Amino acid sequence: xxxxxxxxxxxxxAGFIGSELVAQLVAGGNRxxxxxxxxxxxxxxxxxxxxxxxxxxxxxIRDEALLAELLPTARTVYHLACLGxxxxxxxxxxxxxxxxxxxxxxxxxARAASVERFIHVSSSEVYGSAQRVPIxxxxxxxxxxxxxxxxxxxxxxxxxxxxxxxxxVVIVRPFNAFGPRCHHEGDSGEVIPRFLLRALADRPLVVxxxxxxxxxxxxxxxxxxxxxxxxxxxxxxxxxxxxxxxxEQRIGELxxxxxxxxxxxxxxxxxxxxRPGDVHRLLADSTLAHRTFGFxxxxxxxxxxxxxxxxxxxxxxxxxxxxxxxxxRNWEASYSSE
Numbered sequence: 376x377x378x379x380x381x382x383x384x385x386x387x388x389a390g391f392i393g394s395e396l397v398a399q400l401v402a403g404g405n406r407x408x409x410x411x412x413x414x415x416x417x418x419x420x421x422x423x424x425x426x427x428x429x430x431x432x433x434x435x436i437r438d439e440a441l442l443a444e445l446l447p448t449a450r451t452v453y454h455l456a457c458l459g460x461x462x463x464x465x466x467x468x469x470x471x472x473x474x475x476x477x478x479x480x481x482x483x484x485a486r487a488a489s490v491e492r493f494i495h496v497s498s499s500e501v502y503g504s505a506q507r508v509p510i511x512x513x514x515x516x517x518x519x520x521x522x523x524x525x526x527x528x529x530x531x532x533x534x535x536x537x538x539x540x541x542x543x544v545v546i547v548r549p550f551n552a553f554g555p556r557c558h559h560e561g562d563s564g565e566v567i568p569r570f571l572l573r574a575l576a577d578r579p580l581v582v583x584x585x586x587x588x589x590x591x592x593x594x595x596x597x598x599x600x601x602x603x604x605x606x607x608x609x610x611x612x613x614x615x616x617x618x619x620x621x622x623e624q625r626i627g628e629l630x631x632x633x634x635x636x637x638x639x640x641x642x643x644x645x646x647x648x649x650r651p652g653d654v655h656r657l658l659a660d661s662t663l664a665h666r667t668f669g670f671x672x673x674x675x676x677x678x679x680x681x682x683x684x685x686x687x688x689x690x691x692x693x694x695x696x697x698x699x700x701x702x703x704r705n706w707e708a709s710y711s712s713e
Contacts, residue, residue, distance in 0.1 A: 381450055382405075382406045382449050383405050383407050383408070383450065383451045383452075384410060384451070385400070385407055385408070385409050385452075386410045386436055386455055387416060387454075389411035389416030389417055389418060389421055390416040391420075391552070391556050392496075392549070392552055392595055393455040394420035395596060396599040396602055397424065398424060399596075399600060399603050400603065401425055401428045401429065407429050407430070408430050409429060409430065410436065410456065411432075411433065411456065412436075412456070413433055414458070415458070415558065418431065432445065436481050437473065439480055439484070442481060443484055445484075446490060449488075450490060450492070451492040451494070452481070452485050452490050452493045453496065453606055454481055454495050454496055455496045456477065457473060457496075459522060459558075459563050461563070461650075461705045462522070463520050463521035463525070464521075464650075464651055464652065464706035465706055470521050470522055471525045474525035474528075475525040478529035478532055479529075485536075491543060492543050492545065492606055492612075493533065493536075494545045494602060494605055494606040495530060495533040495545070496547055497527070497529060497546055497547065498523065499549065499551070499617070499619070500520065500522055500523035501527040501530065502523075503516075503517035503654060504517075504656050505657060508656065508658040509621065509660035510657065510660055511663070512548075512617055512660075512663055519652040519653075530615070534546070543613075544612065545605045545608075545612060545616070546616070547605050547664075548615065548616065548617050548618065549598050549601070549618045550591040550592070550593055550618065550657055551590045551591060552593050552594070552598040553567040553568070553592050553594065553680075554594050555595065555683060559572055559697060561702055562705040564701060567592065567629070569581070569701060570629055570630070571680070571684055571687065572697055572698050573642065573698065574630075574639050575637045575688075577639065577642070578698070579642055579644065579645045580629075580630050580633070580642050580644050581644075581647055582627060582647070583647050583648065583649055583650045583653065584649035585627070585646070585649075586625065586626050587626075588653060588655050589623045589624060589625050589655075589657060589658065590624055591619040591620055593620040593672055594676075594679035594682070596674060597618075597672040597673060598618055601618040601661075601670040605618075605664070608667060608668035610667050611668055614663070616663055616667065616668075617659045617661045617664060618659070618670060619659020619660075619661050620659065620676065621658070621659055621660070622676060623656075623657075624676065627644070630644055635677070636677065636680035636681045636684045638684075647703075647704075
């Protein structure tokens with residue numbers, strides 16, 4: 376592989392948030408290497424982007440030989456590759472190995488290649504359930520799942536590389552993103568795409584627990600733009616930044632908003648037993664990101680829902696067909712290969 380140190384490496388770049396970040400980087404004239412295992416990512420998520428500007432490498436961030444080949448060809452690393460929350464409930468060891476050990480190996484390779492910037496994309500799950508709101512970066516870190524713990528370990532490794540070897544690291548903690556290419560399927564399935572597809576298919580919406588839990592949902596274009604800005608700000612180096620909308624949405628009240636976006640009557644809600652390790656409350660304070668690199672969400676929640684509903688209608692696949700990929704209790708041990 377030829378050396379192109381002006382390129383940007385995006386791990387997990389064929390995934391939900393990663394593909395939106397790649398699209399924004401390409402729109403800005405950048406050349407991008409996408410490293411993705413394609414476990415959760417999809418080649419079609421990058422369709423329509425200029426192929427001259429993108430190189431997709433199918434591979435695992437735990438492959439040290441591959442990292443040693445790729446990292447010298449990039450000046451900046453955006454690290455989004457991970458396995459998700461529900462995956463960590465049925466396959467905790469693999470989740471740790473990818474999210475924690477994989478991050479350590481990537482940092483090691485980035486240091487060896489003297490990359491100019493390393494942006495570690497963590498998660499609001501490192502906080503656990505809010506002890507006070509809104510949640511600032513100084514909030515206690517009490518993850519409730521292996522996913523949250525592994526993400527926090529990745530943060531600690533990133534900070535260690537900054538403190539010990541002055542690797543130019545930035546850490547961002549996105550809150551719950553939603554929008555086109557989000558996951559409804561398998562153990563990656565999330566509440567908004569599931570709700571929206573079920574509403575479009577005139578099926579009941581399934582709420583785990585009492586529905587009183589809240590989330591800070593941010594449209595994916597805003598989340599990706601925040602990640603991109605964090606990676607281009609000298610003032611952000613060494614810092615940790617929340618990326619959220621600052622608006623709190625109660626899960627049990629989502630039905631009416633989803634129904635409006637889907638142009639359907641408010642659907643029936645079915646309550647199931649709570650999911651293990653589920654965070655009760657999240658609400659972001661993104662003031663630091665705003666002050667440091669100008670992060671400002673621009674898409675209101677209801678507008679984001681309408682855009683996602685339109686995107687699903689344009690896919691040429693019926694909601695019923697897409698829901699065949701839904702696994703309702705996608706954290707169960709019976710779903711695990713571990």
